[in-house]
Amino acid sequence: MTGPRYTRLVASLPATVPFVGPETQERARGARFDARLGANENVFGPSPRASAAMQAAADGVWQYGDPENFDLKAALAAHHHVPAENIIVGEGIDALLGYLCRMLVEPGDRVVTSAGAYPTFNFHVAGFGGDLTAVPYKGDFEDPLALIKAANEIAPKLIYIANPDNPMGTCHPAATIQAMIDAVPKGSLLVLDEAYLEFAAPDTAPPLDVTNAQVIRFRTFSKAYGMAGARVGYGIGAAGLIDGFNKIRNHFGMNRISQAGALAALADGEYLKQTIANVAAARDRIAAIAADNGLTVVPSSTNFVAIDCGRDGEFAKRVLDGLIAEGVFARMPFVAPQNRCIRLTAGRPEDLAKFAEALPLALARAAG
């Protein structure tokens, strides 16, 4: 009896996971975390109107969600002043990145990103056999000029940049990103991941231009809208590219409760403002806790803060392990020299109080 015959590509791939979830770590340590500050989740939670809409939708979950996401796309179109045909809604940006890679990347195709940028994008590129080139960060910023230079050299199908960036939280102004968009070489598509955009200054995003077939912008309800577990992301791009998703996507993949929640969340601009203010205050508090411990932070345009532990990656890893041992879930960048930092999500006052307790203990243990 012979088992299934995998594709050559899939046979060559490792079974992996881009991130180990906090629940996995909790099971390993035999205790819950006291503060969940590692996954850039929005601990301030969804709008009460979104919560209520999701609760109201529970009894009706016997129905499949609308595969066209018509109502949500219409609301997003009005919100962003673009036609609905330029919007694709999917099961989080992660799923949309997977679909996009499937649409464009076949074995051996070149792709450009930054060393240490979003690992789930890399997972999807590898999953379709793409050949990934990673350029270094410049300072703690992704480097648009270096990305474009690499693109001019290797003619990639995709160029990935997150603005604001994850894991460092830095961002470029709109003009810099617009210059990058204008410089995308023929035959390349710029993937502009704006998952954290709502937390950044108003001049961070260049204007949406859905006539440009060389850029797709990704947004999400997972971050500023506090709905990571609902899996609602969307892309904005040229109509032809957007329609391409219909060739391969899981048409009935959207959760009906999430559709209702996202629609209600989008309508609650007041709550969004309050969340952004809460996050800004939490970033300041994290900076203050860092300063209390003799550390500095990287200025953040997101809902997380990279704290510079002042030494190398091994030291930062020991600090991180110390925090985890103290019940604070955090993460850190993967690549030097950014891995001198640990990364903390903007938490509620009680989360950050726990962090303030844990950090000196973790630092002492790491130094000792």
Next chain:
Amino acid sequence: MTGPRYTRLVASLPATVPFVGPETQERARGARFDARLGANENVFGPSPRASAAMQAAADGVWQYGDPENFDLKAALAAHHHVPAENIIVGEGIDALLGYLCRMLVEPGDRVVTSAGAYPTFNFHVAGFGGDLTAVPYKGDFEDPLALIKAANEIAPKLIYIANPDNPMGTCHPAATIQAMIDAVPKGSLLVLDEAYLEFAAPDTAPPLDVTNAQVIRFRTFSKAYGMAGARVGYGIGAAGLIDGFNKIRNHFGMNRISQAGALAALADGEYLKQTIANVAAARDRIAAIAADNGLTVVPSSTNFVAIDCGRDGEFAKRVLDGLIAEGVFARMPFVAPQNRCIRLTAGRPEDLAKFAEALPLALARAAG
């Protein structure tokens, strides 16, 4: 400016959808349906315990779901008496079928199914470039012997069968399916889609044997558990195959609210029994309505009933259009001679009262 360069395969695919959703039809006709009986949804809804669990999970949706689906897999493992390592949980059977095709099918690879069987499986096979062979139904049954005969001839990577079947609602006894499993040729994997199993007689499913690397069984919370819009399906198979999903799946793709709902639904066996009884009564009522109109039904082991309209596919299509015009959402098989039927979901008494009103009008219009 040149747009994105698609893969050769994706460039060759049409933008399509396996099914047009009822909301799309409602927008086209400018009115809601009075009875939603076309998508094999379980109109009796989720367990109140599942609803309550989903409502309780709404505020916590700021957290990503556990990418390991640990608790749900543990509960399913206990429920089915198999190890958790033999279970893969995903965003509905649709998503799992997509992952499975990606794992095994590359352009030109052969796949066998039945002509008129589940279109979403065909969509995924085409989406990865597979070469699909479809054998005819025998009577109104999928034909295991013909599927195995074709498999012996063309050595497909995948063989698909649904038991019970969709769209006809028929099923084979466990012994027939076990004989099919035993006859799967070397190098082929049998995809045994048991989405509707809970509605069938107790002797419909052969025992689970997770040592057999040549079969994967799919189950879902979309049908008997009344949670189609929550997107929770699972596969049961050999550990190596199950682990293969980790190479490519969207690890953080599961909705956190759905994870909570599925766990609660699985624990409410009493409600499941009640649903199954409600569905059985509704099937009888559909048969009675058909008989009142001089029509017969195909005996069903599912939550839907194929009504034989007694003439050809064109006539049945006219009957279907008449029902839709009267506000009853229904569907019909795609392939002759099964397309002599229309397919009605087991509805609540009020849904079926509406159907009983609409059917004679639709038949008169179709005949006239």
